[in-house]
Amino acid sequence: MNNGTIRHMAIFTLKHPVNSEETAAFLRAGEDILSAIPVVRNFEVLRQVSAKCEYDFGFSMEFDNQEAYEAYNNHPSHQAFVRERWDTEVAGFQEIDFVK
Template sequence: MLHHSVFLKFKSETSEAEQAYFIAEARKLAQIPGVMNLKVLLEFNTTNPYTHGLGMDFEDQAAYDLYSNHPIHNRFVQEVWIPRVEVWQEIDHREVRGER
């Protein structure tokens, strides 16, 4: 199981309406085959520089690769993400099992 998380802060000029649009469009990423457990997150710890996040799971690397190259994802990045997001941190991880 692979876990994909990204935490972000919107550009200062991004209105509440545009943030709501961003969230609605982010939820559409669940339509991509292989995306599991999509979550749209709101940060509540004020010491964290990010305000929102997205989290999702993938069964394996092939599912993650399909997501990364899917037209829905690519449109989201180009038309929704880039115009509205100032900074972000992406974290991709898998659980450590056994002796590793």
């Protein structure tokens, strides 16, 4: 089961209305910036549909191993996105990391 691949998921709600242009711009920026980081595989932007969950969206991505995951976390593009967009526009979130 554990071949080292990590699936990282961040589920979140934004400060903007769900169907606003600000939300669409945030989701586009997240996909454009984060999926361009070389160690990121299978990046997806997801929309929550369950009434049981308080979050509206998700980013899902995979990394080949722990080293790749750490490289992503330390990558200047990721750090800038978190500082400039995530920290200012996200109202709440949960991160989940699975090994498969």
